[in-house]
Amino acid sequence: MTTTAHDTGIVSRPRPVERLVAGQATSDGAGVKLTRVLTQPLQRRLDPFLMLDAFGTDNPDDYIGGFPDHPHRGFETVTYMIDGRMRHRDSAGHEGLLQNGGVQWMTAGRGIVHSELPEQEGGRMEGFQLWLNLAAKDKMTTPWYRDIQSAEIPQFTTPDGVTVRVIAGASHGVAGAVQREITEPLYLDLHFPPGARFEQPLPAAHNAFVYVYRGSLEIAGTAVPRERMAILSNTGGGDGAVLHADAPARALLIAGRPLKEPIAQYGPFVMNTQEELFQTVRDFQSGRFTAA
Incomplete structure (x- = not known):
């Protein structure tokens, strides 16, 4: 789904970069190598987002275990x-089968057990996994799942030539594939040609960050190199993000409304209190996650 969009929102006070973050090399699952970009210490600062992992390799040994x-x-x-x-x-x-350019959106809710296994024995595997928190009232909701194929993701090109894939939220009047009322996530994949500039209005209260995964960007006077996350400042009355690329670049722009609720995490379980975590472990051990 591709359209041409005109600038419908101009940013007059760009948010500056508060700090740059380099991800931490780690592994998960059956030895899958990845970079943890948004780590647990940043959860309060980037509420409602809990984690961002980036993975990308041409070596099957790095991902074959899934x-x-x-x-x-x-x-x-x-x-x-x-x-x-x-x-x-x-x-x-x-x-479902997740493949080039596609998105898998899963609401774990009250509990789910799942597997994600490669359907390839060679070639490149690259992508991202983002964890988005649920409000306390929704943590025990019924699990939900949707496969969004690449062609289903709304996409447009700005007058400056930036290709914008709108996974969630809305940009320049184009609604994304997924909407969420409480956390209001914005998830954009931006592809810049040389010399291009992109502006995205953002609500003042929303937390926001940019992850550059190809090339480099300049954000409000700060150079952001490849494989760095730029946390955008919430202070100073900024009304959005302005990104500029001198050379071809690609980046994720992610923002959302903070829940401002307690976060209690134990591995793959995220609740609001320690007692809820203890109950979650008991529920899992007793097999209560297996029911549809």
């Missing part, structure tokens, strides 16, 4: 595949 059966409760996972094929299966009976 992510065998594992549980989640209390949040949503958003997996965006740039290259590669991954098969999803879960305890609620959902199954």
